[in-house]
Amino acid sequence: MNKDKIKVIKLKTSDGKEYKLGYDRDSCARMSRKGFKIEDIKDAPIIAIPKLIYGAFLLYHSDLSQSQIDEIWTEVKGKEALMYKLVELYSEPINSLLEEPKDDAKNATWEVVE
């Protein structure tokens, strides 16, 4: 399967190595089967965040060990922004299945009323 078009984050370490972080449905399902839940990022971040990061390496770098990934992660600057991006990428495989119509004039609207 051609994975070229999957949205990824490119990560370059100080030693010049480049890593591609991303998720397809298979890696998302594998993470979910091992108990990862996206809600846990908020409820139990200490457990969930590392899982999200390891999962991001599953697609292109499944041969890396957890300690190697940890090493790469310690080098990363702007961890929070990257985390947000990873959450976004993780959600895409399922959002694309449940996406609401965009360009339909008959869309229902909603608003918050105080």
Next chain:
Amino acid sequence: MGSGRVDGRFPENDGGEQSPPLCYHEILERLCPDYMAMGMTWDEYWYGDPRMAIAYRKAYELKCKRQNHDAWLQGMYIYEALVDVAPILRAFSKETKPTPYSKQPYALTEDDAKKRKEKEEKERDQKNQATVKAWADRVNRLKSEKERVKPNGK
């Protein structure tokens, strides 16, 4: 997707109480056959670009619309054929021949309709021209015959 009702996606227990929400992988596994029915392959679904599913879903919607239109169109042709043949099927009808069935299919696009109209107009013009030409030929022939007869008459 498509014909599936929302409540079909969120099964309830026999007692009517709600099941716990589905996990990510359960939703993906549940929707996989739906997308495969839309023409997506196993590899495309599990290992391909996630956005491919959007295109497959839209393509499937278009396909359904087209199938619906095709069925409607076929119904129209059958209806027209019945109307054409109806006069000879009536009891005590003096008609012996059915109305001829349409020589060509309906024009589906405006462009087709325009081209067909232009073609019909052209054919009508050619027919009119031929009629006028035939009439002019006849007049000329009569005239020349008359002129040929005149000297002899003298």
